[in-house]
Amino acid sequence: MKQHTIQEIGQQLAKAKSVLLFPHDNADGDALGSAAALCGALRKAGKETAVLMGERAPDSFQFLDQGFFTFDQQQIPEPDICMCLDCGEPSRFLKRKEKFFQGRTTICLDHHVTSEPFADYNHIDGKAAxxxxxxxxxxxxxxxAMDKTIGEAIFTGICTDTGNFQYSNTTKESHLITAALYDAGIDHAKVAVEVYQNMPLEKFQIVNKTLGTMELFAEGKAAMAHVTQAMLQEMGASVDHTDGCVEALRNIKGVEVAAFIKEKKDHLCKVSMRAKSTANVAKIAAVFGGGGHVKAAGCTLEMDIQEACGRLKQAIEESIRKDQALE
Amino acid sequence: MKQHTIQEIGQQLAKAKSVLLFPHDNADGDALGSAAALCGALRKAGKETAVLMGERAPDSFQFLDQGFFTFDQQQIPEPDICMCLDCGEPSRFLKRKEKFFQGRTTICLDHHVTSEPFADYNHIDGKAAxxxxxxxxxxxxxxxAMDKTIGEAIFTGICTDTGNFQYSNTTKESHLITAALYDAGIDHAKVAVEVYQNMPLEKFQIVNKTLGTMELFAEGKAAMAHVTQAMLQEMGASVDHTDGCVEALRNIKGVEVAAFIKEKKDHLCKVSMRAKSTANVAKIAAVFGGGGHVKAAGCTLEMDIQEACGRLKQAIEESIRKDQALE
Structure with missing residues (x-):
């Protein structure tokens, strides 16, 4: 299986009568925005098209559904093409995998560097934000022709995957494409309201409670916070609602290492870590058998959350001490 | 006094030997980014140039100072040109006003719609983000020639004034200019670290404490939070550190009116309000003699903070009830 050009993929789609689109499980703004944009465009081109969902889209992305999203695997019984978006491997749409490979032709369009081609046609561009x-x-x-609906779906994907044009993956092209979307009449501020002003109350509350546990140590170079099952239950929140907490800790001035500990169940804690500039959190994660990147890593600690906090704190302090000795 | 073109202003600067630049008081990312970028460019063109500051720049913007910023009104004793940036009126640089008008020629470059030309040369473009x-x-x-330093200063101004390309003031041109800055070699992710990952600890803490006072009412259509002098003192924080709290309240799903009450001193409370989509907070502010825009307004309540919270809550509930009656 090899790489194909955007043009080759376009030619396959042009020939097809029916196309079923697959965003990944726990679909985010990019997977859903990509699928909605392509669904809108293919319908304009007269194709029978739908987006086969793994689960209900988050509230923030419901506006993307202009009659596109379906949970019915039989809505298009025998699709000419099954095409997945933003999926590095078939495990990213596990329960829909069988249906995917029933497509007469399969296509994978993705931007994850680590992706391996697994469909009949594959275009994987790790440089795309x-x-x-x-x-x-x-x-x-x-x-x-681009239009407002298609443009707003593409804009959603670009904004959410670039952290509003702040992450290092953002390129000149991200801005040039966005500029072109303005010509299609997008209402970018409306998208921002939908995506960022729709925070579930339980998320607001659990984030507030979680950040309230913040503790600075190692002379202000490290920050740690945690969430317990009891806290989640009190707020009726899920662990997913604490997404973003570790970045909030890292954003504190002077903090070089941020660590966030989530109690998944009794005696099982998951740790997310972020480094700001010089620290290497992959090394700290490795102490506990975890891994990741220099600036974003994680590990699992099979122990009580209080013990986990203590052990992690020690490891972070030691790592910062070693870094200082090298300076 | 009339409007001038960018070219006419450029011609004046080209003729000058010395240029003193004025960002506004309590300078933000746009005022400082604009001043730093222009200072860098004019020095490249061989001019004697400096940025005369009103007060120390916030930590997040210190990276912009490449030997540009000064507090010494005599650093350039008799500037050929005094030029203010992002200032709608001379009151925006009150303590430096006398120095400004000592410039042989004065220039105002601004993007506030409400600005009146007050300098010898004025270019005010309300459409610029x-x-x-x-x-x-x-x-x-x-x-x-654009370079990395100048480009990053311009990028700082655009990012901060557009809320990372989310606010309604953002235009196609904002993205096209940013795309061009990539050609100048900007490290946009480095700017993001400087600007957004430098939050003072006392801000992190007071925001957390303040958002912890959040109360939903009017069937979840309104959210209110407050900060007292006692809370600020406990955290060693200032009222400015609570900037952004009212927007965080508005971002909660279902919230149409967000209100944030700040106790400035005993029996003096300042209120900031935001509307999400259909409500009109200027009307609510008017009840208390305040004003503003439909989606962002404020007022002052000369009373105890608990009474202020109660009175405001009543007014918001009444306004939402009236809106519902009209639906």
Whole structure:
């Protein structure tokens, strides 16, 4: 299985009568934005198209569903093409995998560097900040006119995957594509309201409670916070609602290592860590058999949360001490 | 006093030997980014140039100071040009006003719709999302080569004034200018670290404490939070550190009116309000003699903070009830 060009993928889509689209499980703004944009474009081109969902989309992304999303695997019984978006491997759409490979032709459009081609046609561009950028190029290459709905879906993908054009993956092209979307009439501020002003109350509350546990140590170079099952139950929140907490800790001035400990169940804690500039959190995670990248890593500690906090704190302090000795 | 073109302003700067730049008081990312970018460019063009500051720049923007910022009104004793950036009126640089008008020629470059021309040369473009966009155009019109330092200062101005390209003031041009800055070699992710990962500890703590006072009412359509002098003293924080709290309240799903009450001193409370989509907070502010825009307004209540919270809550509930009656 090899890499194909955007044009080759466009030609396959142009030939097809029916196309079923697959965002990944726990779909985010890029997977859903990409799928919605392509669904809108293919319908404009007269194709029978739908987005086969793994689960209900988060509230923030419901606006993308202009009659596109379905849970019915039989909505298109025998699709000419099954195409997955933003998925590095078939395990990213596990319960829909069988249906995917029933497509007469399969296509994978993705931007994860680690992805291996697994479909009949594959276009994987690790330099693209978002899969939505590739969808933009695909729609342009097919000669389908961009419009407000398609443009806002692409914009959603780009914004969410670039952290609003702040993450290092953002490129000149992310901005050039976005500029072109303005010509299609997008209301970027409306998208921002949908995506960022729809925070579930339980998320607001659990984030507030969690950040309230913040503790600074190692002379202010490290920050740690935690969430317990009891806290989650009190707020009716899930662990997913604490996404973003570790970044909030890292954003404190002077903090070089941020650690966030989640009690998954009794005697099982998951740790997320972030480094700001010089520290290496992958090394700290490795102490506990975990791993990741220099600036974002994690590990699992099979112990009581209080013990986990203590052990992790020690490891972080030691790591910072070693770094200082080297300076 | 009339409006001038960017080119006319560039011609004045080209003729000058010395230029003193004025960001506004309590300078933000746009005022400081604009001033730093222009200072860097004018020095490249061989001018004697400095940025005369009103007060120390916030930590998040210290990286912009490449030997540009000064507090010494005599650093350039008799400037050919005094030029203010992002200032709608001379009251925006009150303690430096006398020095400003000592310039042989005065220039105002601004993007506030409400600004009145008050200098010898004025270019006020209310459509620009940031003054930094105008500085970009000015530098290009003067034929000075963009570089990494200048580019990152302009990027800072655009990011901060557009809320990372989310606010409604963002335009296609904001993205096109940013794309051009990538050609100048900007490290956009480094800027993001400086600007957003430098939160003072006391801000982190007071925001957490303040959002902990959040109360939902009017069937979840309104959210209110407050900060007292006692809370500020406990955290060693200032009222400015609570900037952003009212937006955090508005971001809760279902919340249409967000209100944030700050106790300035005994029996003096300042209120900030935000509406999400349909409500009109200017009307609610008017009940207490305040004002503002439909989606962002404020008022002052000369009473005890508990009474202020109660009175405001009543007014918001009444307003939401009226809106519902009209639906």
């Amino acid at each position: 978002a899969a939505a950028e590739l969808v933009y190029k695909l729609i342009v290459s097919m000669g389908i | 940031a003054a930094a966009e105008l500085v970009y155009k000015l530098i290009v019109s003067m034929g000075i």
